[in-house]
Amino acid sequence: MQDWFDVAEKIETRTLAAAGKAGIDQAAFSAEARPADPRFGDVQVNGALPYAKRLKANPREIAQKIVDELAKDEAVTDVAELSIAGPGFINFRFKPSFYLDWLNDFSTESVYREAAAKLYAGERVVVDYGSPNTAKQMHVGHIRSIVIGEAICRLLEFCGADVTRDNHIGDWGTPYGKLFYAYKRHLDPDALKADPLGELERLYKLGSQLASDDKAVLEESRQELVQLQDGKPESMKLWETVNQLSIQGLKEVYDQLDVTYDCYLGESFYRDRVDLVYKELEECQLAEESNGALVVFHPEHKRYAEQPFIIRKSDGASNYATTDLATMLYRHEHFKATRIIIVTDDRQKDHFEQLDLTTAKWFEKTGRTRPAFDHVMFGKINGDDGKPIKSRSGDPIRLKDLISEAIERAHTVVKEKNSDLPEEELQLIAETVGISSIKYADLSSNRTSDYVFSWEKLLSFEGNTAPYLLYAATRIQSIFRKLDPSDLENLEARASVFETGEEIALARKIVEFVGALQITIDTLRPHMLSGYLYELAGAFSGFYAANKVIVEDDGQKARRLILCQRALLALKIGLSLLGIKTLERM
RNA sequence: GUCCUCGUAGUUCAAUGGAUAGAGCACCGGUUUCCGAAACCGGUAAUCCGGGUUCGAAUCCCGGCGAGGGCACCA
Known part of the structure; x- marks a missing residue:
């Protein structure tokens, strides 16, 4: 009974065997089983139709030959009634006793788990989801990635995969200058303790406001950023503090949503790994200079032949294409990922297509095995008016x-x-x-x-x-x-x-x-x-x-x-x- | 301009190229001396338009129309 866990798969195997005995070319015959219309049966196999078409034969006769063979197979006849309907659909209707046997066999979660675990056994999957920026509160726009990503992790684990949940947080970049400027002058320590993300977000907004009002502030913010990027100990210490408080604040929400990450390898983690990306992509002759930037084109692609994948900006700085490439490499080398799944909104589709194409060529030229890659994308959450939901004040809903x-x-x-x-x-x-x-x-x-x-x-x-x-x-x-x-x-x-x-x-x-x-x-x-x-x-x-x-x-x-x-x-x-x-x- | 994601009952959502397109809400009607009526059962009502491929198309291809989004240094 154990091999009936997946009834469709079992029926496919038996039908294919029967087709072979009936003199049908198994390579040309699809035994794909699918749920049937309950009026006709429980599972149906339609392969007789296209097969008959190719041979210019009568599909019902083909179906009949297969059914005649299936009728000799006790593994099938013990559990199901067979019939042919319409132009040549083969229908299987399970006997009530089969259901009772099935339910008796698959009676606990561990039995389900054991049976399902064969599906993805041996797979090592890194799932990248959530991915908010630090020093900001998460808003409703973040929920789909978290919820869909978590479900995918649980599904893969149940099916036997070894899953790593990675939160690729935005913890590096230009906002930190303004945040640090405000942090040093306007911090409210009590508020920071009570609601770290709220206070950090307030400070960042304040810093932005002050910088746009006053050029001197803007310049000081730039200096803060330069010091951080240069790795000045004082700046790094403050960055550490902000980062740690941010993750603490994020975790409060993740706890409520019953989500736990294995790691928080954000953009900062890859900042020292981007030089290798430039070097390798140039050596592979994938990257080229264009308008002062380092970019990758894909001449064979109708769009990316013209639309560049910018991996180094003309000012010499990296961007998210660079860190994403470095991330692909790290997940391959460190996690030995056989598959990488990134869960983001659908506006980033082009970016991830370019990332995938570029990684494929890069890994091939460097002799690396490329993990399978899926960009799991999703649409927007709208309000009654059909536009993305907002709070009454017009801000995103926290x-x-x-x-x-x-x-x-x-x-x-x-x-x-x-x-x-x-x-x-x-x-x-x-x-x-x-x-x-x-x-x-x-x-x-x-x-x-x-x-x-x-x-x-x-x-x-x-x-x-x-x-x-x-x-x-x-x-x-x-x-x-x-x-x-x-x-x-x-x-x-x-x-x-x-x-x-x-x-x-x-x-x-x-x-x-x-x-x-x-x-x-x-x-x-x-x-x-x-x-x-x-x-x-x-x-x-x-x-x-x-x-x-x-x-x-x-x-x-x-x-x-x-x-x-x-x-x-x-x-x-x-x-x-x-x-x-x-x-x-x- | 170009590419992408879409377009299904009044409305909100389904439908791995398969048989009579399936649900919720709304609307109409029914079910409780009985394990939770927060439920169940029934009815009315839809594939944007035009071609094509296929034994078979909501689904695939081509052309329109409509919505949203991406397209050189944000992520």
Whole structure:
């Protein structure tokens, strides 16, 4: 049974074998299995159609030959009914006993984990996400990278990859001159202690203001920057302080979002590694002088033949292309990454395409193995007016304010629905519901699209929302609270086979977890998993409304309890992969 | 100008080239002596336009129209 974890893969192997026995050229036949329309079956294979087309044969006859062979394969006939429909679709409909066997085998998180861990075993992935600037508060624009990046890390880890979470913070560069100028003259130590990022941000804004009002201040700020870039001990010490306070402030928000990084290797970390980039790219003859800058063109590319990748500015300074190249090298050499994933907004698409092209040529010419590279990009979060959301004052909404508001709103909603909860528990529930709702709103939208942010929608208990999923989980747990311990003994032995449409629909949906996981990780699109979880919760709710669980008939009760347990298991695993905690009650 | 990401019910979102395009909200109707009705069941309603490829197109290609974004030293 273990090899049925991924039912699509299993069916593909068996179908391909059957096709071979039926005299079909296996190389020309696609046995790709996909979820079928429930009216026709559970899994379908369409390969007979294109195959027949190429041979100018009748697709139904081809399908029939394959089905005739499959019908001799007990591994298949023991678990599924076969049929041919329409122009030549081969449909597999699993027997209710198959679902029961599957659910009995895949009954705990560790069994799921063990089965899934084969998918990416041996992969070493560095995921670069979050990446805010230091000395500034994070705002709503940072949330997608954090939330999507974290989900991708969890998914990859679950599938067996060795993941390094790297926060590539913007901790170096021109803003520091103005910040240091203001820091030395206008620091409020109490405010710094209470809210480091808030105070640093205030100082930076103040410094900018003063510098634009007064040329003397501007000049002093420049001197501050020069001293920092020259590595003057006093400047470096102040920089260290600012950096450390910044990371401390960032971590407060990451803690709330349940995100922990392995390292914070920001731009400053690479500042001594850029000279090697210039040197190697020039030696490889990839980089050339243009208008005083050092740039890379890609003559074979329709756009980057003309649009330069600037790796050294005409004033001799590095920019983010340089540090990103140095970062690619470091991740290859130090982390031995087989894959690098960078999660940023879609405006940086060109930059990362150029980075990837340049790295490919650079590594090839220097005999290095290039890690696979993915730029996981995402769209904007808009307000009701279709424009990027802003606070009433027109400034970006601070991330910590967004989180606080989510918790407050969740508190109100949960209290309204369940007034019996003690205040202390209510507060904890509100935190989980509020934060989950924000995260889930993001993860349930296709990342490449913009989406409209709506408090009403994301905190609703209806539709594809965190509260709906969390509610489904709490209802299941509520059933278990009502049972005697003896009700849960030897469930597998007591259970009778599924009968009702709702039972089978729910069982089928649970088994689909694997396919949902697969497509989510293949495409790095968490909304695929979220869509699945919504369907799973819906299948449970439909089952729950129509089939009483705690009934007299012991076989019926046992099989329904199995469904409840495994539905909860799949929900919990799926939500945790998205970075969302479940609740006992709400 | 050029390139990119998009364009799906009134609205907010789905749909790995597969069968009758699927949900939430809104609107209309139904379900509770019974495990949490924060729920469930049913109904009305959509692929921007025009070509093409394909056995099969919301999806791929070409041309329009519309929105947002990138395109020489910000990241």
